[in-house]
Amino acid sequence: MTVSIVIPLYNEEENVEILHERLKEILDRLGLEYEILYVDDGSTDATLSILEGIQANESKVVVLSLRRNFGQTAAFASGFDFARGDIIVTMDGDLQNDPRDIPKLLELIKDHDLVSGWRKKRRDPFFSRRLPSMAANWLISKVTGVKLHDYGCSLKAYRRDVIKNLKLYGEMHRFIPAVASWYGVRVAEVETTHHPRLKGKSKYGLSRTIKVLLDLITVKFLQSFSTKPLQFFGPMGLLSGMLGFLISFYLSIEKIFFGNPIGGRPLLLLGALLIIVGIQFIGMGLLGEMLVRVYHESQRKPIYVIKKVLGPENK
């Protein structure tokens, strides 16, 4: 088993050295083959030069330096692209995750595809972080159907193929378990230690909640309808179109058979609006269907994932 540790760092000059020491101690003791990928996410402090110093003396360290600050998700994604291990472990670089939990994750990954940390005693401010995160966790588990207590914990372990199949966007790293569940992966959760941030500043505040919420909508839509968008837009379009048609039909009868003027009735506007909205929805669904085909066929990307094939020719 070879392990790649991926750690994004943005202005963590006071943390990197201690982090590296603790990490090395744990990993060396485990006696497995490993590499550590530090991703400098466009830091403006001494983070990168400290990393360069560490790398100069260690063959097991890889430093990726991003040109500017791309955000934690992008930093993870770049680390994943360069990671060579069979198992990929991610964690924060601010010493809030504890490297001593890594062995626990590695033990569990033996019979799972993804192991997620659970910061049961989370040491962050209540109102700006823990409260919104409780709401988010509840919502994410309801909406995605993947039952975890703590989606936001960076300390996670993945089998290589889980990661290599994923494309990450936005603030999406917390949704990897949900996205990966589409591939039918076995997910486990394990309690991990969480420390308060002692050095440096947290990069996030309340505003992240909105981003997470929007990403959740994307994830849910892609999870349920990415290969059949018309099934999502179609029912709404049909319903709206039909209602509009019924209203217009009723108004026509009034006009034609009873001679009542209908030009000034609000209902007329509603009827016309519903018909137009209905057509728009169906049109959007059809456009979506075309996009799906372009996407899958241009990349020869199947709409299924095979675990293995058993047969004489496929050994």
Ligand code: UDP
């Ligand atoms: N981070 C990053 N790029 C960013 C923001 C954060 O690489 O744009 C890193 C940061 O250096 C840390 C980890 O992501 O290692 C988690 O960030 P932070 O501790 O600020 O988040 P919190 O623990 O407060 O959720």
Ligand code: MG
């Ligand atoms: Mg932190």
